[in-house]
Amino acid sequence: MLDELKEEVYLANLELPKHGLIKYTWGNVSGLDSNKELFVIKPSGVNYDSLKPSDMIVVDLNGKIIEGSLNPSSDTPTHAVLYRKLSEVRGIVHTHSPWATVWAQAGQDVHAMGTTHADTFYGTVPCTRLLTQAEINKSYEEETGNVIVDTFIDRNINPNEITGVLVHSHGPFTWGKSASSAVMNAVVLEEVCKMNLYTKMLNANSIDLPKNLLDKHFLRKHGSNAYYGQGTHNI
Amino acid sequence: MLDELKEEVYLANLELPKHGLIKYTWGNVSGLDSNKELFVIKPSGVNYDSLKPSDMIVVDLNGKIIEGSLNPSSDTPTHAVLYRKLSEVRGIVHTHSPWATVWAQAGQDVHAMGTTHADTFYGTVPCTRLLTQAEINKSYEEETGNVIVDTFIDRNINPNEITGVLVHSHGPFTWGKSASSAVMNAVVLEEVCKMNLYTKMLNANSIDLPKNLLDKHFLRKHGSNAYYGQGTHNI
Amino acid sequence: MLDELKEEVYLANLELPKHGLIKYTWGNVSGLDSNKELFVIKPSGVNYDSLKPSDMIVVDLNGKIIEGSLNPSSDTPTHAVLYRKLSEVRGIVHTHSPWATVWAQAGQDVHAMGTTHADTFYGTVPCTRLLTQAEINKSYEEETGNVIVDTFIDRNINPNEITGVLVHSHGPFTWGKSASSAVMNAVVLEEVCKMNLYTKMLNANSIDLPKNLLDKHFLRKHGSNAYYGQGTHNI
Amino acid sequence: MLDELKEEVYLANLELPKHGLIKYTWGNVSGLDSNKELFVIKPSGVNYDSLKPSDMIVVDLNGKIIEGSLNPSSDTPTHAVLYRKLSEVRGIVHTHSPWATVWAQAGQDVHAMGTTHADTFYGTVPCTRLLTQAEINKSYEEETGNVIVDTFIDRNINPNEITGVLVHSHGPFTWGKSASSAVMNAVVLEEVCKMNLYTKMLNANSIDLPKNLLDKHFLRKHGSNAYYGQGTHNI
Numbered sequence: 001m002l003d004e005l006k007e008e009v010y011l012a013n014l015e016l017p018k019h020g021l022i023k024y025t026w027g028n029v030s031g032l033d034s035n036k037e038l039f040v041i042k043p044s045g046v047n048y049d050s051l052k053p054s055d056m057i058v059v060d061l062n063g064k065i066i067e068g069s070l071n072p073s074s075d076t077p078t079h080a081v082l083y084r085k086l087s088e089v090r091g092i093v094h095t096h097s098p099w100a101t102v103w104a105q106a107g108q109d110v111h112a113m114g115t116t117h118a119d120t121f122y123g124t125v126p127c128t129r130l131l132t133q134a135e136i137n138k139s140y141e142e143e144t145g146n147v148i149v150d151t152f153i154d155r156n157i158n159p160n161e162i163t164g165v166l167v168h169s170h171g172p173f174t175w176g177k178s179a180s181s182a183v184m185n186a187v188v189l190e191e192v193c194k195m196n197l198y199t200k201m202l203n204a205n206s207i208d209l210p211k212n213l214l215d216k217h218f219l220r221k222h223g224s225n226a227y228y229g230q231g232t233h234n235i
Numbered sequence: 236m237l238d239e240l241k242e243e244v245y246l247a248n249l250e251l252p253k254h255g256l257i258k259y260t261w262g263n264v265s266g267l268d269s270n271k272e273l274f275v276i277k278p279s280g281v282n283y284d285s286l287k288p289s290d291m292i293v294v295d296l297n298g299k300i301i302e303g304s305l306n307p308s309s310d311t312p313t314h315a316v317l318y319r320k321l322s323e324v325r326g327i328v329h330t331h332s333p334w335a336t337v338w339a340q341a342g343q344d345v346h347a348m349g350t351t352h353a354d355t356f357y358g359t360v361p362c363t364r365l366l367t368q369a370e371i372n373k374s375y376e377e378e379t380g381n382v383i384v385d386t387f388i389d390r391n392i393n394p395n396e397i398t399g400v401l402v403h404s405h406g407p408f409t410w411g412k413s414a415s416s417a418v419m420n421a422v423v424l425e426e427v428c429k430m431n432l433y434t435k436m437l438n439a440n441s442i443d444l445p446k447n448l449l450d451k452h453f454l455r456k457h458g459s460n461a462y463y464g465q466g467t468h469n470i
Numbered sequence: 471m472l473d474e475l476k477e478e479v480y481l482a483n484l485e486l487p488k489h490g491l492i493k494y495t496w497g498n499v500s501g502l503d504s505n506k507e508l509f510v511i512k513p514s515g516v517n518y519d520s521l522k523p524s525d526m527i528v529v530d531l532n533g534k535i536i537e538g539s540l541n542p543s544s545d546t547p548t549h550a551v552l553y554r555k556l557s558e559v560r561g562i563v564h565t566h567s568p569w570a571t572v573w574a575q576a577g578q579d580v581h582a583m584g585t586t587h588a589d590t591f592y593g594t595v596p597c598t599r600l601l602t603q604a605e606i607n608k609s610y611e612e613e614t615g616n617v618i619v620d621t622f623i624d625r626n627i628n629p630n631e632i633t634g635v636l637v638h639s640h641g642p643f644t645w646g647k648s649a650s651s652a653v654m655n656a657v658v659l660e661e662v663c664k665m666n667l668y669t670k671m672l673n674a675n676s677i678d679l680p681k682n683l684l685d686k687h688f689l690r691k692h693g694s695n696a697y698y699g700q701g702t703h704n705i
Numbered sequence: 706m707l708d709e710l711k712e713e714v715y716l717a718n719l720e721l722p723k724h725g726l727i728k729y730t731w732g733n734v735s736g737l738d739s740n741k742e743l744f745v746i747k748p749s750g751v752n753y754d755s756l757k758p759s760d761m762i763v764v765d766l767n768g769k770i771i772e773g774s775l776n777p778s779s780d781t782p783t784h785a786v787l788y789r790k791l792s793e794v795r796g797i798v799h800t801h802s803p804w805a806t807v808w809a810q811a812g813q814d815v816h817a818m819g820t821t822h823a824d825t826f827y828g829t830v831p832c833t834r835l836l837t838q839a840e841i842n843k844s845y846e847e848e849t850g851n852v853i854v855d856t857f858i859d860r861n862i863n864p865n866e867i868t869g870v871l872v873h874s875h876g877p878f879t880w881g882k883s884a885s886s887a888v889m890n891a892v893v894l895e896e897v898c899k900m901n902l903y904t905k906m907l908n909a910n911s912i913d914l915p916k917n918l919l920d921k922h923f924l925r926k927h928g929s930n931a932y933y934g935q936g937t938h939n940i
Contacts, residue, residue, distance in 0.1 A: 349876070419729065433804075437905070463750055
């Protein structure tokens with residue numbers, strides 16, 4: 001079932017090592033079915049070299065396995081929460097990519113410091129708070145999803161405009177309108193995390209991108225007035 | 236039309252991913268026709284993997300499309316300004332290469348700190364001011380070209396000797412006597428941005444290259460008395 | 471003799487250049503026989519390009535050559551000490567991988583600052599003291615093994631939970647339940663050394679990972695209640 | 706003439722891009738004939754992709770061309786000085802490799818901070834003073850060689866034990882008993898420059914390697930009592 005989506009999610013998973021976002025099996029990509037009732041995700045701890053499209057696991061939005069003989073990614077409950085609560089998301093990526101993980105370990109938000117950031121993220125990419133002991137004990141991976149969603153609600157951030165987050169002391173999650181779009185957002189987040197760290201080292205007083213440049217760059221690539229590329233771009 | 240130039244510009248565009256200057260479609264190269272009335276530029280948002288010479292767009296010096304079915308790079312008006320106002324420029328490159336972008340985000344000029352810089356750039360590579368709200372509203376990409384040109388005029392910098400610039404909070408533009416020469420200058424700028432940042436980290440009191448070494452290295456590779464390589468080297 | 475183990479150790483040695491952990495011959499991997507009486511190790515100073523499984527040297531737990539026409543790695547006495555004293559270790563890796571070597575040169579322990587660390591190491595990876603003049607004179611490589619073991623005893627660290635160490639001013643040693651598992655631990659140590667250094671640069675006040683997250687991540691991958699991957703994971 | 710040496714020098718030149726030491730044509734390797742009267746060097750400004758063994762230029766110890774139709778490297782007079790004055794040197798490398806160039810730009814000596822350094826260099830790799838205006842005017846490349854030699858004489862450094870130098874604000878030169886040995890020393894210098902910079906960032910109070918460890922590591926690989934590898938190792 002869902003063979004086309006499995007192929008798409010499989011290919012998106014292969015993008016992770018290609019873009020240097022992961023070592024070994026430290027990452028996973030999922031993609032949502034068009035009916036928004038099932039999603040397809042990488043099996044847990046399986047090497048990318050031996051991965052096949054048919055290895056992909058089909059689960060429902062509660063993370064229950066619908067099809068597949070392998071264990072799904074241990075982060076499956078996190079993906080499930082995000083699909084349930086972020087209504088326009090169709091693909092999700094989690095990695096321990098080094099630059100984004102550095103910012104997660106430092107517990108810091110990633111401010112827009114340049115147009116590279118603004119081309120993809122419409123403002124600050126937030127870092128969540130740490131999970132509490134109770135949350136870790138209860139259902140760690142599901143609570144990871146909840147703390148992500150709460151961060152966006154509490155700080156009034158639109159997840160269709162800021163398509164990624166850092167989980168404190170852990171690493172990045174990104175999402176998008178498809179599995180491959182979520183991977184692209186993971187690549188951008190990794191690159192801006194690298195560039196912003198060095199920007200701060202070069203000039204400790206570096207300012208955030210002015211709002212007018214943030215608007216210009218985000219809106220020339222996203223939304224109804226976009227004019228970058230050969231067509232329209234959305235989340 | 237301009238098939239030879241299209242091939243040249245196509246090949247110069249492929250140099251960008253090869254030298255690690257871009258991710259995805261974050262860059263573009265153009266080249267000027269020998270009559271200096273038309274230039275050829277990469278289409279907007281097209282992947283390098285699928286790019287063909289025939290995809291290149293021919294535009295005039297006002298950025299109007301003369302031939303080509305795809306949208307040209309969204310930065311085309313910036314290229315057009317530079318070709319109109321910098322009379323010896325025959326090729327232009329724009330990227331978001333990380334080290335140069337870090338300096339652009341920090342809003343800092345790149346001083347000559349070593350002979351690697353002096354072999355290509357005859358002094359400080361400037362960083363522009365930020366664009367004003369009015370400039371962003373009016374015609375953002377064209378005004379980006381204008382602020383580049385104004386920076387060289389206001390600071391009395393010769394664009395044939397300093398063949399690149401950082402646009403504040405955005406990234407580098409470089410140029411040269413051909414599309415491939417402009418790419419080479421982009422590679423050098425990226426490398427000196429990396430090396431100078433680390434030089435400052437290692438020794439916060441590092442000095443600029445003395446004028447006599449700057450002269451020696453630039454002039455042994457450029458101008459009528461050049462003796463490096465197998466022939467002459469100009470802009 | 472031990473042809474299967476030679477092949478395994480040979481393949482594990484090839485992982486070192488593949489993962490960017492070594493230049494030239496700056497590293498070695500060994501693996502212990504199932505009888506725990508002999509181990510197989512790379513020959514000294516032989517290039518990885520020309521290495522063959524049959525070049526591997528068989529030595530006993532005192533480092534005496536049992537089979538092989540080449541000299542074994544000069545670090546063989548260090549491996550021998552570790553196999554004699556760390557009873558569950560079946561594979562050992564030594565490299566001069568740059569990020570771990572930086573921490574060794576700085577003489578600093580590597581604290582758990584994120585879940586990437588906690589997925590593999592159950593707490594701080596220690597840095598040994600410097601060897602004394604007497605230890606260097608006596609039997610340098612053997613004393614290197616002794617100072618590693620003493621560090622774990624003196625600081626009450628379990629070598630089955632912290633499967634690596636930095637030797638002060640020298641570089642990392644890692645170990646595991648097999649040669650390839652020891653290589654994986656070397657890759658993880660290198661990655662966390664890189665990420666932790668930048669974390670400290672980004673936020674000099676970055677905290678260690680809370681104990682509850684350390685427990686959660688280590689124990690979901692290791693021990694009897696592990697649920698990551700497709701089976702159980704131990705040292 | 707000297708076909709075997711041309712092949713050796715050609716292959717050693719190809720090692721430079723392979724090890725990431727150069728971009729474009731920013732480096733050169735030479736090798737001395739066994740009679741110590743002629744040396745073979747890369748032509749100036751020729752791309753590595755199109756380089757052939759027969760392109761190598763034969764010059765005498767005054768840098769005069771003996772055979773070859775192309776211009777030799779513009780740094781040929783520097784190589785000539787080193788061959789004339791450092792009697793045991795048989796191969797020389799010059800690059801603008803980024804980490805070593807950073808230290809040259811910072812004008813700082815590279816202290817031995819770890820055993821990686823001590824395995825190759827028996828103490829501090831010096832950075833020269835800047836050349837004077839008179840030296841630049843007179844014969845720049847030859848005076849670059851002279852300032853290198855003077856640095857070793859003035860500071861009483863043995864060039865057979867410290868087989869490299871940083872030329873202030875320029876970049877590294879390394880040498881050895883052959884062209885390929887000189888390349889290996891260039892790789893080591895690049896790696897220790899990278900590691901030492903980060904060591905200082907991690908711990909501003911990092912100490913130099915104690916003399917007893919420096920002796921142990923250098924002498925187990927070099928000189929009459931060497932026991933690393935499968936044979937003897939000298940300069």
